[in-house]
Amino acid sequence: MDWLPLLGLPPYASIAERAWRLCFFLFCGLVLLFLISPILIVIPISFNDSSFLSFPRDVWSTRWYEDFFFNDRWTTAVKNSVIIAFFTTILATTLGTLAALGLSRPNFPARAAVMAVLISPMVVPVVITAAALYFFYANPLVVTAEPAFILNNTYVGVILAHTLLATPFVVITVTATLTGFDQSMIRAGASLGAPPATVFRKVILPLISPGVISGALFAFVTSWDEVVVVLFVGSSDQRTLPRQMFSGIREMISPTITAAATVLISLAVLMLVTVELLRRRAERLRGIRV
Amino acid sequence: MALAETANFMTIDGVPLKKRLAQAERSRKLKAVGLVAPLFLFVVLTFLYPLAVMALKSVTNEETSGRLTRTGAALAGWDGQGIPDETGFAALAEDLKAAQQKREAGEIAKRINSEFSGAMSKFKGITRKVEAMETGPYKELFLSTDKVWSDPALWRVIKSVSSRYTPYYWLAALDLKQGQAGIERVPADQAVFIDVYTRTFWIAGVVTLFTLLLGFPVAHLLATQPARRANMLMILVMLPFWTSLLVRTTAWFVLLRTEGPLNDLAELLVDHRFEMIFTRFGTIVAMTHIQLPFTLLPIYSVMKTIPPSHVRAARSLGAGPFMAFWRVYFPQTVPGIAAGCLLTFILCLGYYITPALVGGPRDQMVSYYVAYYMNNIINFGQAAALGGVLLIITMVLYWLYNRLVGIDKMKLG
Numbered sequence: 001m002d003w004l005p006l007l008g009l010p011p012y013a014s015i016a017e018r019a020w021r022l023c024f025f026l027f028c029g030l031v032l033l034f035l036i037s038p039i040l041i042v043i044p045i046s047f048n049d050s051s052f053l054s055f056p057r058d059v060w061s062t063r064w065y066e067d068f069f070f071n072d073r074w075t076t077a078v079k080n081s082v083i084i085a086f087f088t089t090i091l092a093t094t095l096g097t098l099a100a101l102g103l104s105r106p107n108f109p110a111r112a113a114v115m116a117v118l119i120s121p122m123v124v125p126v127v128i129t130a131a132a133l134y135f136f137y138a139n140p141l142v143v144t145a146e147p148a149f150i151l152n153n154t155y156v157g158v159i160l161a162h163t164l165l166a167t168p169f170v171v172i173t174v175t176a177t178l179t180g181f182d183q184s185m186i187r188a189g190a191s192l193g194a195p196p197a198t199v200f201r202k203v204i205l206p207l208i209s210p211g212v213i214s215g216a217l218f219a220f221v222t223s224w225d226e227v228v229v230v231l232f233v234g235s236s237d238q239r240t241l242p243r244q245m246f247s248g249i250r251e252m253i254s255p256t257i258t259a260a261a262t263v264l265i266s267l268a269v270l271m272l273v274t275v276e277l278l279r280r281r282a283e284r285l286r287g288i289r290v
Numbered sequence: 291m292a293l294a295e296t297a298n299f300m301t302i303d304g305v306p307l308k309k310r311l312a313q314a315e316r317s318r319k320l321k322a323v324g325l326v327a328p329l330f331l332f333v334v335l336t337f338l339y340p341l342a343v344m345a346l347k348s349v350t351n352e353e354t355s356g357r358l359t360r361t362g363a364a365l366a367g368w369d370g371q372g373i374p375d376e377t378g379f380a381a382l383a384e385d386l387k388a389a390q391q392k393r394e395a396g397e398i399a400k401r402i403n404s405e406f407s408g409a410m411s412k413f414k415g416i417t418r419k420v421e422a423m424e425t426g427p428y429k430e431l432f433l434s435t436d437k438v439w440s441d442p443a444l445w446r447v448i449k450s451v452s453s454r455y456t457p458y459y460w461l462a463a464l465d466l467k468q469g470q471a472g473i474e475r476v477p478a479d480q481a482v483f484i485d486v487y488t489r490t491f492w493i494a495g496v497v498t499l500f501t502l503l504l505g506f507p508v509a510h511l512l513a514t515q516p517a518r519r520a521n522m523l524m525i526l527v528m529l530p531f532w533t534s535l536l537v538r539t540t541a542w543f544v545l546l547r548t549e550g551p552l553n554d555l556a557e558l559l560v561d562h563r564f565e566m567i568f569t570r571f572g573t574i575v576a577m578t579h580i581q582l583p584f585t586l587l588p589i590y591s592v593m594k595t596i597p598p599s600h601v602r603a604a605r606s607l608g609a610g611p612f613m614a615f616w617r618v619y620f621p622q623t624v625p626g627i628a629a630g631c632l633l634t635f636i637l638c639l640g641y642y643i644t645p646a647l648v649g650g651p652r653d654q655m656v657s658y659y660v661a662y663y664m665n666n667i668i669n670f671g672q673a674a675a676l677g678g679v680l681l682i683i684t685m686v687l688y689w690l691y692n693r694l695v696g697i698d699k700m701k702l703g
Contacts, residue, residue: 028511031504032526038541095329102325125640127657128677136340225534242536261537268532
């Protein structure tokens with residue numbers, strides 16, 4: 001009878017209740033399996049020696065990893081992804097954090113409307129954003145005359161587009177951190193003689209840093225994952241890792257995509273751990289115990 | 291009394307306190323606005339403005355209005371009955387000649403062809419003929435070349451595309467067209483887009499429903515387990531959430547293939563290989579997998595706030611387990627369900643990559659057609675109008691989300 005507490009049931013639970021509870025656990029287990037197994041199943045396939053996408057039968061090999069790490073096509077893609085994601089993260093985190101700080105000031109005018117505008121790039125279907133940016137980049141600033149410069153097929157164009165898609169995440173995470181932020185700390189700092197810059201560096205930043213860092217991670221991941229904008233406004237020079245995987249599936253089904261997927265899964269685990277640690281730190285700082 | 295007294299307080303430099311406070315308040319507000327301004331301007335300039343430019347493209351005759359100015363002027367007085375007189379023919383001839391010199395006559399022909407099929411070759415033929423002629427009269431030449439030039443319907447199309455703005459793309463995006471008697475439906479064999487929208491809504495709806503059915507019990511489990519175990523299980527939900535969309539799509543692409551591991555298993559069990567890749571089934575399974583955390587997490591965070599004592603109280607008052615769940619627990623989770631499902635539905639409407647990689651030709655959603663008209667057909671007006679319809683639908687749902695949930699309540703991770 002000692003399995004009853006395990007099911008979270010009181011000792012007087014009826015047979016039907018126990019059976020129902022068991023079914024519930026079984027169902028949840030299957031859903032969790034459905035969530036995790038597709039991701040895990042790619043990993044052994046990436047070590048298959050043959051060029052078929054199946055489980056390794058007898059020979060295990062790392063040839064697809066060699067292809068991933070040493071083939072120009074993939075290394076260039078990784079390099080491009082890192083460059084674009086790096087600048088996107090910096091730009092999006094700066095713009096998003098500043099905006100979140102402004103928005104969280106008491107009685108900010110038309111807060112809801114401004115917030116809705118700032119978050120909208122996240123909600124608008126990315127194909128529409130990409131198409132609009134393609135037209136815009138062909139001739140920024142003016143509609144009719146000959147374009148002064150063109151942003152299509154440039155790194156700057158892709159970075160600006162990714163920044164646009166990434167800032168909503170930064171705004172959301174930093175705003176969430178700031179909801180528990182005591183505004184009188186700023187006044188306290190100022191009354192003790194600290195100039196605004198020092199208050200920001202010594203008081204505000206340490207308190208909101210978990211939100212800023214997880215916002216930065218979201219910004220990084222947004223850019224790192226993004227493929228539609230790159231398809232529309234980038235050229236083969238801006239070919240990123242997701243772009244390369246996209247054509248890897250579409251054009252030539254190379255098992256290297258499974259090696260790439262495995263590397264990206266390891267990265268996701270790393271991010272997950274970081275975010276979890278940050279969340280705990282934030283809760284500690286805000287004095288919330290779970 | 292107290293208020294009146296405060297009004298008379300002075301600061302040390304002789305300014306009424308009330309005024310000083312207002313000043314301080316204003317400068318604080320300005321500072322806050324200043325912090326938001328860079329991002330706000332960035333979004334307006336590189337997002338809202340491009341969207342406006344795209345909206346303009348969807349109602350503009352970009353390919354023709356600038357190139358058929360003479361024709362437009364000449365046909366301005368024509369009532370659309372019968373065929374125009376010599377001035378109309380001459381103006382079209384001159385416009386075609388000018389366009390041909392700049393090698394742009396093909397663009398005009400292509401645009402008119404989209405509304406009057408078969409016009410492409412007629413235009414090519416007549417352009418070659420008028421090029422050889424120095425001066426008119428042209429009407430004779432047109433009519434003797436092809437009898438299509440005596441068709442008033444063609445001339446009505448020419449007149450309509452020579453104007454600056456056109457409702458054509460928006461009507462076409464809704465499977466409508468401008469008929470002689472007003473707006474009418476296009477013939478059934480040409481009506482494609484309503485079908486695409488229905489399909490998009492259907493897929494988004496089914497995926498949302500599945501994520502709710504799968505996500506709700508798991509959210510409940512996570513919310514009611516002891517913290518340590520819940521955290522462990524949460525990893526299983528969060529790992530897919532942090533894994534690249536391309537990786538998850540790749541995984542499903544590998545899994546669903548006819549030679550893939552799932553079919554290996556099926557062959558072992560039931561000795562049959564199923565067709566799963568490039569099907570509606572595959573698309574829905576992959577999208578459900580990708581969207582599941584988005585539906586689950588808002589429901590989970592609402593469930594966390596429901597005290598377990600509520601259900602216990604209901605039970606102690608004599609409610610059965612189902613009644614206690616249905617009348618006490620479930621109603622409290624509705625805000626979470628609304629938030630999660632609405633978010634998933636909005637995101638599903640815009641799916642492009644996953645259906646493109648694991649779906650078949652009959653499973654492509656609106657976004658695919660926007661991309662198709664942009665990159666393959668190079669018909670920007672049509673792409674813009676198709677996207678415009680999708681954008682309006684999304685914005686209405688976004689507004690609803692904002693009203694029901696509140697954008698600042700959105701939680702990530």
